[in-house]
Amino acid sequence: MEVVILAAGQGKRMRSVLPKVLQPIAGKPMLGHVLSAARALDAGRICVVYGHGGEVVRERLDADDLAWARQEPQLGTGHAVQQALPHLTDGESAMVLYGDVPLIGEPTLRRLAEAAGGSRLALLTIALDDPTGYGRILRDDAGRVSRIVEEKDASADEREVREVNTGILVAPVAALRDWLGRIGNDNAQGEYYLTDIIGLAVADGVEVVTVQPDAVWETLGVNSKRQLAELERVHQRNIAERLLDEGVTLIDPARIDVRGELTCGRDVEIDANCVFEGRVELGDGVRIGANCVIRNARIGAGTRVSPFSLVEQTTAGGDCLIGPYARTRPGTVLGNRVQLGNFVEVKNSNIADGSKANHLAYVGDADVGERVNIGAGTITCNYDGVNKYRTVIEDDVFIGSDTQLVAPVRVGRGATVGAGTTLTKDAPAEQLTVSRAKQFSISSWKKPEKLPR
Ligand code: UD1
Ligand code: CA
Numbered sequence: 001m002e003v004v005i006l007a008a009g010q011g012k013r014m015r016s017v018l019p020k021v022l023q024p025i026a027g028k029p030m031l032g033h034v035l036s037a038a039r040a041l042d043a044g045r046i047c048v049v050y051g052h053g054g055e056v057v058r059e060r061l062d063a064d065d066l067a068w069a070r071q072e073p074q075l076g077t078g079h080a081v082q083q084a085l086p087h088l089t090d091g092e093s094a095m096v097l098y099g100d101v102p103l104i105g106e107p108t109l110r111r112l113a114e115a116a117g118g119s120r121l122a123l124l125t126i127a128l129d130d131p132t133g134y135g136r137i138l139r140d141d142a143g144r145v146s147r148i149v150e151e152k153d154a155s156a157d158e159r160e161v162r163e164v165n166t167g168i169l170v171a172p173v174a175a176l177r178d179w180l181g182r183i184g185n186d187n188a189q190g191e192y193y194l195t196d197i198i199g200l201a202v203a204d205g206v207e208v209v210t211v212q213p214d215a216v217w218e219t220l221g222v223n224s225k226r227q228l229a230e231l232e233r234v235h236q237r238n239i240a241e242r243l244l245d246e247g248v249t250l251i252d253p254a255r256i257d258v259r260g261e262l263t264c265g266r267d268v269e270i271d272a273n274c275v276f277e278g279r280v281e282l283g284d285g286v287r288i289g290a291n292c293v294i295r296n297a298r299i300g301a302g303t304r305v306s307p308f309s310l311v312e313q314t315t316a317g318g319d320c321l322i323g324p325y326a327r328t329r330p331g332t333v334l335g336n337r338v339q340l341g342n343f344v345e346v347k348n349s350n351i352a353d354g355s356k357a358n359h360l361a362y363v364g365d366a367d368v369g370e371r372v373n374i375g376a377g378t379i380t381c382n383y384d385g386v387n388k389y390r391t392v393i394e395d396d397v398f399i400g401s402d403t404q405l406v407a408p409v410r411v412g413r414g415a416t417v418g419a420g421t422t423l424t425k426d427a428p429a430e431q432l433t434v435s436r437a438k439q440f441s442i443s444s445w446k447k448p449e450k451l452p453r
Contacts, residue, residue: 001113002092002173003043004084005034007099008051008071013224017055022060025232026239027259027277030102030222031061038097039065040106041113045092047084048099066214076191077167082180090174093118096194098131098167101221108213110166116170119206121198123148124168126216134164135195137210145208147199152188163210165195166219175206233451243270251290265301289323297328300336315449317353335370352395365407366391375419376399394429 011020021031031048038046047067050057051074058068062361069083081096088094093116097104108124118120123145125137135148136158148165149158171179179197187193201208202378213219213377217234240242240253243262249269250256262276265284275293283301290307297311300318305311309323313330316322321339328340331348338351341358349366357363357374367390378399380391389407393399397411400419411417411427418434427433 001041001170001227002045002094003047003097004088004094005031005038005046005048005097005099006077006079006080006167007031007057008049008054008074009100009222010052010074011100014228015225019057020222022057023228024256025102025228025235029061029100030228031057033102034097034099034104035061035063035066037104037106038095041095041109043095045087045089047087047307049080049083065230076185076189077194078180078183078192078196080086081176081194082192083257085173085180088173088176090177093170094173094176095170096168098221100223101166101168101219103220103231103238103242104168104218105214108211112168112170112211115211116172117208119172120209121172121175121201122170123198123208123210124166124213124219125163125210126166126212126219127162127180128164128216129162129310130163131159135167136161137163137165139163142358144202145198145210146202148195150187150189150193150195166213167194167221167404168219169194171197171201175201175204176375179204234405260296271307283318292323346363365389365403368393369395369397369413371395372397372399374399375403377402378405380401380407400434 007021009020009419014020014023024030025033045067046065047069049069051071067087071080071083071088095113100265112122112124133149133151136154136164138146138158140146179200182200183192183196185192198208210421220231222228222231235244236257239258240250240256244250244253248264252272256270257275260276260278262280264282267285268282268289271288271290273291274288278296280294281298283299285302286299287304289305292305293310295312297314299316302319304321306323310327311322311328314328314332316334317336319337320334325342326340327345329347332346333350335351335353336376337354339356339358340346343360344357345362347364349363351368352370355368355372359376359390361374362379365379365388366380366438372393381404382391384387391405391407392410394413396412396414398416400417402420403417404422406424409423409426414430415427416432417423417427418432420434421433
């Protein structure tokens with residue numbers, strides 16, 4: 001089976017500089033979703049027909065398994081498929097998909113391909129209460145498909161037909177080549193209609209069969225931001241339902257966004273308004289509080305991420321407490337039972353088992369040992385404006401509040417650093433290190449008094 005994806009349409013109604021098929025659903029270009037469906041079918045060849053502004057599309061999504069055919073100008077869907085013919089193989093079947101119909105599902109496409117079976121023309125059709133705008137499926141008295149008529153060319157009677165063409169079809173390549181060579185553009189739109197091949201197939205005695213999708217939303221196209229937003233919600237609802245079926249607790253399935261791949265262990269609980277991006281793995285019993293954003297992260301069993309935390313490119317062990325209001329940036333690796341409290345930022349750092357930074361801290365480019373306590377207001381000064389340096393804090397260290405660790409610097413095992421210290425040299429193990437102006441009091445001090453007016 002070979003696949004042709006029509007993606008040359010401009011999408012003016014998007015009012016965007018981004019070509020229509022690059023507009024995202026769940027953070028991924030619509031065309032990317034269609035490509036995933038095509039690849040899931042193990043298509044022997046995938047040809048994308050692109051057009052106006054399409055170089056961006058090609059640059060963005062090009063891959064070894066894709067062929068690209070330029071359609072310029074765009075003279076209709078039949079003309080579009082013609083551009084792909086040089087890439088198709090006689091003896092194979094070709095499936096036509098649309099780059100702006102992003103939610104088409106693999107099981108539906110498999111059924112369509114099976115119905116076509118190498119010699120038939122198979123159409124994916126749906127029955128709509130309001131068929132406005134679609135091509136209508138016309139059938140003879142025996143119920144066999146005779147042709148498709150576009151809305152603009154249809155008679156009043158034909159417009160009453162509720163069975164419509166989704167545009168997705170499968171046909172033998174050799175026949176497709178022949179039919180496309182025979183279609184004209186003598187119609188209301190002056191376009192070369194792909195749908196005209198149906199009448200030709202019937203005349204040639206080729207059997208035309210129809211298949212219905214598992215769900216109508218699979219066949220919905222996107223021409224506007226409204227429709228894009230509608231399909232985004234459909235897609236997110238589907239993901240949420242799958243997570244529920246897998247046993248994940250979602251406090252509100254309507255308020256979760258997954259833009260990538262979220263895998264969850266048993267008894268995971270996700271509160272409202274969380275966003276998951278890229279690859280995210282949540283271990284058994286993980287709880288994610290409301291309004292968190294988790295991006296490319298692996299979170300170990302029993303860990304709890306409290307509300308309003310942003311966790312990015314982070315690996316966390318088990319039973320950690322992250323947030324509320326924590327931010328972990330790329331390169332964060334947390335051991336087990338690590339605690340990061342409110343307004344704590346961690347970047348490119350390892351923090352080992354049982355260590356804590358519970359309030360207002362910046363830990364960047366650091367290696368923190370086990371059972372370390374990092375006091376409130378502590379920061380690693382990892383950047384001198386040009387270079388970045390590492391801070392090493394060994395096991396069982398206690399860092400007093402408001403400490404600045406000027407990297408490169410090392411705090412030895414079991415050391416205590418006094419509150420307010422600006423550490424510019426290594427702190428020896430087991431000792432108290434403190435850098436602080438001596439405290440003194442002036443006994444004769446009198447508060448200034450307000451002058452009489
Ligand atoms: C087409 C079908 C119609 C069907 C409808 C479903 C034809 C003649 N009509 O309608 O029966 O009900 O889809 O949505 O096929 N495209 C190109 N190059 C072109 C023209 C279109 O690549 O020259 C692409 C578009 O980007 C889009 C797809 O083909 O992805 C369908 O085009 P569109 O104009 O939306 O479909 P219609 O012609 O209205
Ligand atoms: Ca059109």
